Amino acid sequence: MNENTNFSQESTKRARKSNPVNKGMRSKVTLRVITYIFAALILSLFLLALVPGIRYWNLDFFTQAPSNGMTSGGIFPALLGSILLTLLSLAIAIPLGILLGIVLSEYNLEYIRFVVTILSGIPSVVYGLFGLGLFCITLGMRTSILAGALTLALMVLPVISSSVYETMHAIPRELREAAYALGARKSEVIFEMLVPSVKRSILTVSFVAAGRAIGETAPLILTAAVFYATNLPTSLLSPVMTLPTHLYFLSASYGESARWMAQGTTSVLILFVIVVYTIAFAFRREKK
Amino acid sequence: MRDVIIEVKNFNAYYADKKAVKDANLKIEKNKITAIMGPSGCGKSTLLRSINRINDLVPEFRTEGEILFHDRNIYDRETDVYSLRRRIGMVFQRPTPFPMSIFDNIAYGLKLIGVTEKKEIKEKVRWSLEKAALWEEVKDELDKSALKLSGGQQQRLCIARAIAIEPEVILFDEPTSALDPVSTQKIEGLIEELAEEFTIIIVTHNIGQAARISDYTLFMYQGEIVEQNETTKILRNPTHEVTQQYLSGKIG
Amino acid sequence: MNRSTKDTLRKTLLTVSSLIAISAVFGIYIYLIKESYSAFQQVGAELFVSDQWYPVWDPPEFGMRAMIINSLMVTLLGSLIVVPFSYLIAIYLHGYAKPREKEMIRRIFEYLAGVPSVVIAFVLLTFVSPLFAQVGIYSPQNLLLALVGLFFLTIPICTTLILESLDSVPKQVEEASAALGAIEFRTYTRVTSKAALPGIMNAIVLTANRIVGETIVVLLLGGGAAMIPQKLTDPMKTLTAAIASEMPETAKGSLHYSSLFAAGLVLILFSTLFEVVSIAILRRNKR
Numbered sequence: 001m002n003e004n005t006n007f008s009q010e011s012t013k014r015a016r017k018s019n020p021v022n023k024g025m026r027s028k029v030t031l032r033v034i035t036y037i038f039a040a041l042i043l044s045l046f047l048l049a050l051v052p053g054i055r056y057w058n059l060d061f062f063t064q065a066p067s068n069g070m071t072s073g074g075i076f077p078a079l080l081g082s083i084l085l086t087l088l089s090l091a092i093a094i095p096l097g098i099l100l101g102i103v104l105s106e107y108n109l110e111y112i113r114f115v116v117t118i119l120s121g122i123p124s125v126v127y128g129l130f131g132l133g134l135f136c137i138t139l140g141m142r143t144s145i146l147a148g149a150l151t152l153a154l155m156v157l158p159v160i161s162s163s164v165y166e167t168m169h170a171i172p173r174e175l176r177e178a179a180y181a182l183g184a185r186k187s188e189v190i191f192e193m194l195v196p197s198v199k200r201s202i203l204t205v206s207f208v209a210a211g212r213a214i215g216e217t218a219p220l221i222l223t224a225a226v227f228y229a230t231n232l233p234t235s236l237l238s239p240v241m242t243l244p245t246h247l248y249f250l251s252a253s254y255g256e257s258a259r260w261m262a263q264g265t266t267s268v269l270i271l272f273v274i275v276v277y278t279i280a281f282a283f284r285r286e287k288k
Numbered sequence: 289m290r291d292v293i294i295e296v297k298n299f300n301a302y303y304a305d306k307k308a309v310k311d312a313n314l315k316i317e318k319n320k321i322t323a324i325m326g327p328s329g330c331g332k333s334t335l336l337r338s339i340n341r342i343n344d345l346v347p348e349f350r351t352e353g354e355i356l357f358h359d360r361n362i363y364d365r366e367t368d369v370y371s372l373r374r375r376i377g378m379v380f381q382r383p384t385p386f387p388m389s390i391f392d393n394i395a396y397g398l399k400l401i402g403v404t405e406k407k408e409i410k411e412k413v414r415w416s417l418e419k420a421a422l423w424e425e426v427k428d429e430l431d432k433s434a435l436k437l438s439g440g441q442q443q444r445l446c447i448a449r450a451i452a453i454e455p456e457v458i459l460f461d462e463p464t465s466a467l468d469p470v471s472t473q474k475i476e477g478l479i480e481e482l483a484e485e486f487t488i489i490i491v492t493h494n495i496g497q498a499a500r501i502s503d504y505t506l507f508m509y510q511g512e513i514v515e516q517n518e519t520t521k522i523l524r525n526p527t528h529e530v531t532q533q534y535l536s537g538k539i540g
Numbered sequence: 541m542n543r544s545t546k547d548t549l550r551k552t553l554l555t556v557s558s559l560i561a562i563s564a565v566f567g568i569y570i571y572l573i574k575e576s577y578s579a580f581q582q583v584g585a586e587l588f589v590s591d592q593w594y595p596v597w598d599p600p601e602f603g604m605r606a607m608i609i610n611s612l613m614v615t616l617l618g619s620l621i622v623v624p625f626s627y628l629i630a631i632y633l634h635g636y637a638k639p640r641e642k643e644m645i646r647r648i649f650e651y652l653a654g655v656p657s658v659v660i661a662f663v664l665l666t667f668v669s670p671l672f673a674q675v676g677i678y679s680p681q682n683l684l685l686a687l688v689g690l691f692f693l694t695i696p697i698c699t700t701l702i703l704e705s706l707d708s709v710p711k712q713v714e715e716a717s718a719a720l721g722a723i724e725f726r727t728y729t730r731v732t733s734k735a736a737l738p739g740i741m742n743a744i745v746l747t748a749n750r751i752v753g754e755t756i757v758v759l760l761l762g763g764g765a766a767m768i769p770q771k772l773t774d775p776m777k778t779l780t781a782a783i784a785s786e787m788p789e790t791a792k793g794s795l796h797y798s799s800l801f802a803a804g805l806v807l808i809l810f811s812t813l814f815e816v817v818s819i820a821i822l823r824r825n826k827r
């Protein structure tokens with residue numbers, strides 16, 4: 001009896017000292033506060049990027065070239081350049097990325113996986129150096145849309161192929177066997193069964209890749225973009241202006257007088273990102 | 289036996305060094321249903337999957353001995369495995385609808401055998417769905433994704449897909465073990481009907497199922513075929529000790 | 541087209557895509573070595589042991605030691621800041637957040653992952669940088685500001701990767717710990733994290749790789765002095781920043797051009813090293 005009482009008293013005392021329920025609540029609340037603070041910081045970054053620039057949007061902003069040393073005019077050449085570069089690089093990278101993703105998933109080649117992993121880690125500015133050396137100088141493309149698009153394509157190639165690899169790899173083995181059991185060859189199983197069934201994720205990653213390509217700055221400074229182009233591009237070998245490089249040049253070498261144009265450009269870029277990613281996520285959700 | 293379509297002779301199968309089928313000898317009669325039974329892991333699937341060489345896809349799988357299909361060894365070097373698989377169809381344990389429409393699931397196999405004419409494809413799709421007793425349920429929604437069908441419907445679709453290319457033999461690997469009793473009953477009835485046109489080999493764990501539908505049964509234990517006979521005879525008086533134990537539920 | 545022609549064509553396409561990937565890696569390495577060759581030859585070891593980077597002086601100096609150290613220092617400091625916060629956020633999302641809440645916060649991070657670094661840099665430059673002058677710091681662009689930029693740049697990838705590895709730990713492991721009476725926080729930080737350790741380490745390595753290769757943020761926010769900063773508010777320049785800011789004004793084929801390729805070679809060696817470590821971590825984990 002006596003012993004019993006002692007025991008229970010002691011255990012309540014110990015429990016009070018570090019009540020596990022309280023302790024659990026405390027850590028939960030602390031973590032939640034941290035998470036919400038950062039989520040709020042990120043949201044304010046979005047707002048600061050999007051909102052202040054919107055008021056400079058008008059027809060001229062989207063249809064005129066910059067003038068008077070960036071104090072007036074608009075961003076039309078940069079907008080056009082970004083769209084051209086993005087579309088061209090994706091046109092190269094998507095088919096190639098799908099093929100490479102297939103190789104990663106359906107052929108058990110360790111060294112190809114290794115190569116793609118290495119590619120995915122190479123800094124974008126190094127891709128820029130390579131593009132500068134190979135495309136612009138050795139192959140004589142100079143600073144041009146084509147050189148930039150090829151460089152970007154190479155950069156997003158590992159992004160696309162890894163994602164194709166992951167979805168294709170997740171398709172159950174039984175499904176492949178069922179196709180083989182009908183007498184299909186390997187290439188038929190791949191192109192007529194597996195590829196159609198990862199269509200949706202190919203769409204998703206294409207948009208993700210578009211988001212990547214449209215915001216890349218460093219490789220384009222080295223291979224495709226000029227600070228100011230007097231004419232619109234006339235061929236694939238013309239240099240271009242692009243949104244991110246325009247923003248970079250404005251921030252790096254212009255002061256107050258061009259601030260408005262930089263803000264307007266930032267808003268356009270962030271809007272692009274939001275739209276492109278929202279589409280990508282929508283495709284992904286439908287799949288579920 | 290009168291009309292032997294498949295004959296397995298001194299057949300061994302290995303996964304790397306592990307022997308999964310040991311010295312198998314058996315004959316399969318045309319237009320009959322042969323059931324393969326035995327405890328889990330005894331090599332039923334391995335034997336079945338050797339007959340259409342689908343196990344070639346398993347790394348480190350190799351075989352010894354012969355499997356004769358119309359008196360020709362399918363493990364001969366000249367064998368075209370793709371056309372072999374077209375002549376020996378297969379339905380798996382879990383339904384394997386391809387992630388496309390109901391129609392395209394069947395058209396997929398037809399295109400592989402070179403049927404390109406739209407009208408012919410449509411006819412075959414209908415013919416096979418009717419044979420698989422699925423037509424009435426899906427005829428108005430052939431464009432619907434096959435993944436949206438119920439499990440039993442998916443399995444019947446897989447059967448339709450297999451018969452659309454008109455094989456001679458159909459292999460079933462526990463086709464109903466993932467299904468509910470009603471679907472199971474439907475598929476059993478279906479298999480019995482199919483036996484009029486096709487030769488059927490079915491792996492099953494379900495003694496009742498073997499009794500209901502099969503003409504012959506062979507019993508495997510630890511990689512060996514320990515007994516084979518007409519189903520009624522095996523079930524009524526099994527001669528081998530392990531068969532007796534299995535049938536009475538002592539092993540399995 | 542007949543079946544076997546189609547088959548051959550498809551196989552050819554697959555082979556071509558693999559060849560492109562392989563030749564890209566080799567091509568990049570070969571180009572960097574080839575173009576930096578004259579710098580190695582003419583500047584020699586000084587490239588890596590000298591802190592004097594005055595490429596446009598007469599005579600020019602090409603010592604990039606300080607920039608190499610800066611790149612590594614930024615990587616180290618940046619990871620030290622971002623990893624702990626990412627970890628705590630990932631723990632919250634993994635263990636405490638309701639499904640909808642988790643989904644939403646994750647979505648915010650995913651959007652942030654898509655924001656171009658030049659946008660992050662511009663926003664900080666416009667709204668945060670002016671604050672330094674108000675508190676009497678002479679350089680409005682400096683190491684600290686660059687670290688803030690890198691934080692925003694890498695927190696999505698780091699958090700997502702850690703979260704994925706926490707989420708992939710089997711539930712039974714956590715239940716076993718809970719059944720012993722552990723509070724959730726203890727379960728997540730001791731048991732789950734331990735099971736997810738390879739994934740977390742991989743996240744750290746990939747985050748570090750992202751930082752070492754980042755260009756625009758350190759270029760616009762770092763202030764651009766090719767010296768080793770003595771305090772957080774000093775300006776500094778990394779290898780990536782030097783390449784992007786100096787290359788456009790460099791004569792192709794000059795010694796400066798070649799030295800910048802040598803900087804690129806150092807960078808790709810770092811990134812290859814990081815990726816190899818990542819592969820090794822994941823492979824060991826698989827076994």
Ligand SMILES: Nc1ncnc2c1ncn2[C@@H]1O[C@H](COP(=O)(O)OP(=O)(O)OP(=O)(O)O)[C@@H](O)[C@H]1O
Pocket residue numbers: 303306308326327328329330331332333334335346
């Ligand atoms: N892919 C494989 N690699 C290695 N060993 C395998 C493989 N597949 C099966 N085995 C082994 O071969 C033996 C026979 O397997 P099999 O799948 O043929 O058995 P089963 O009779 O179909 O069993 P169940 O009734 O459980 O389906 C088993 O011991 C199994 O572990």
Ligand SMILES: [Mg+2]
Pocket residue numbers: 332333334461
């Ligand atoms: Mg089996």
